[in-house]
Amino acid sequence: MTSSTDEYDLTVAEARLRGTEGPRWIGIRDGSIAAVSETPLPGARVVEADGALVTPSFVNAHMHLDKVYTLDLVGDAALAAYSGAGMDAALASIELASVAKDSYDEGRIEANARRCLRSGLQHGLRHVLAFADVDSRAGLRGVRPLLRLREEFRGVIDLQVVAFPQDGLLCDPGAEDLVREAVALGADVVGGIPWIEHTDTDAREHVRRMCELAAKHGRRVAMLVDDAGDPWLRTTEMLASELIRLGLRGRGVANHARALSQYSKPSLQRLARLARDAGLGFVSDPHTGALHLPVFELRAQGLPVALGQDDCEDAYYPFGRQNMLEVVFLAAHVLGASAGERLEALFDAVTTTAAQVLGIGGHRLAVGAPADLVVLNGSTLREAVAHHLPPRFVVASGQVVAESSSDSWLAR
Numbered sequence: 529m530t531s532s533t534d535e536y537d538l539t540v541a542e543a544r545l546r547g548t549e550g551p552r553w554i555g556i557r558d559g560s561i562a563a564v565s566e567t568p569l570p571g572a573r574v575v576e577a578d579g580a581l582v583t584p585s586f587v588n589a590h591m592h593l594d595k596v597y598t599l600d601l602v603g604d605a606a607l608a609a610y611s612g613a614g615m616d617a618a619l620a621s622i623e624l625a626s627v628a629k630d631s632y633d634e635g636r637i638e639a640n641a642r643r644c645l646r647s648g649l650q651h652g653l654r655h656v657l658a659f660a661d662v663d664s665r666a667g668l669r670g671v672r673p674l675l676r677l678r679e680e681f682r683g684v685i686d687l688q689v690v691a692f693p694q695d696g697l698l699c700d701p702g703a704e705d706l707v708r709e710a711v712a713l714g715a716d717v718v719g720g721i722p723w724i725e726h727t728d729t730d731a732r733e734h735v736r737r738m739c740e741l742a743a744k745h746g747r748r749v750a751m752l753v754d755d756a757g758d759p760w761l762r763t764t765e766m767l768a769s770e771l772i773r774l775g776l777r778g779r780g781v782a783n784h785a786r787a788l789s790q791y792s793k794p795s796l797q798r799l800a801r802l803a804r805d806a807g808l809g810f811v812s813d814p815h816t817g818a819l820h821l822p823v824f825e826l827r828a829q830g831l832p833v834a835l836g837q838d839d840c841e842d843a844y845y846p847f848g849r850q851n852m853l854e855v856v857f858l859a860a861h862v863l864g865a866s867a868g869e870r871l872e873a874l875f876d877a878v879t880t881t882a883a884q885v886l887g888i889g890g891h892r893l894a895v896g897a898p899a900d901l902v903v904l905n906g907s908t909l910r911e912a913v914a915h916h917l918p919p920r921f922v923v924a925s926g927q928v929v930a931e932s933s934s935d936s937w938l939a940r
């Protein structure tokens with residue numbers, strides 16, 4: 529195509545967009561989507577979608593990025609405990625898994641996390657909520673590599689790094705000071721895991737201290753709440769109440785929350801009302817354990833629910849590639865959502881809804897939005913999910929950052 533002053537930096541040709549008929553051309557300029565047209569647009573570079581589905585790129589709303597590829601260090605005992613039918617040994621699995629931290633090495637953590645981010649990049653990942661254990665065993669050896677990788681991948685995959693006291697706060701003396709240090713180093717999000725404290729009083733104190741730290745430093749909050757098969761766990765409620773009290777509405781994320789599946793309907797509705805008031809977002813990883821939070825029930829209550837990869841080859845989950853289409857594929861089976869609106873909702877849960885949960889504005893395929901998109905392998909959502917292949921093209925900040933021609937649906 530000849531050069532033109534009207535030329536876009538990059539054009540995606542003959543894209544199929546969700547909810548529209550006929551091909552579209554997407555014009556990208558200065559890192560943003562500048563035009564979406566039913567007629568061809570000139571581009572300095574043209575990416576041929578050839579009728580493939582084009583969507584916003586993927587968001588992984590929950591990921592233990594400092595632990596990836598550590599399963600061999602720990603052995604299978606923790607995995608067996610965490611994936612037991614009733615999640616009744618979840619606490620024991622956390623203790624078994626923490627063995628990995630005795631040989632925590634910053635260089636190895638950084639190399640493993642980089643490898644996992646590259647896998648995510650190949651699969652169209654653009655944003656990730658990345659947890660790093662910050663506790664008396666790990667010290668700051670988990671969070672420092674992730675902060676370095678945040679700078680290395682900025683604009684291609686943006687990391688929100690969570691300073692996460694995995695072994696508790698009151699039951700792990702020293703952890704609180706380390707979380708404060710991690711925030712001073714630049715961690716984006718204050719973490720928490722209140723349900724593993726010894727008493728409800730301690731759990732409430734855990735939530736209070738971490739939320740106050742976030743409020744003081746203008747950070748967001750992301751906690752692992754109620755992660756066992758126990759209907760009496762109430763730390764999601766504590767988190768929501770504290771967000772409201774401290775003026776942190778819309779700045780909190782509740783991860784796991786598996787116990788909610790055991791709540792009575794009135795209890796769930798009461799919690800949902802409070803969570804809506806707190807602007808609390810939820811993340812589920814139904815592929816990682818027998819129990820999972822009631823995804824569609826919370827959605828029906830007007831709450832945003834994202835899906836996360838959670839783990840890649842660690843003590844809690846033996847698979848995973850940060851391929852969010854694979855996460856949708858698995859969730860579709862677990863949740864009975866393999867078609868129609870439910871499948872569409874799961875796709876949103878790794879793209880637009882996930883961005884909403886993480887407080888990322890403008891993550892949509894529309895004029896004026898950042899040019900972060902994927903040209904998928906398939907012309908329909910079902911086809912893309914069925915094969916969960918790497919996208920044919922990954923565009924981040926207006927640049928093509930990954931391509932895949934392997935096993936293309938068009939080549940078959």
Ligand SMILES: [Zn+2]
Nearest residue numbers: 590592783838
């Ligand atoms: Zn997790």
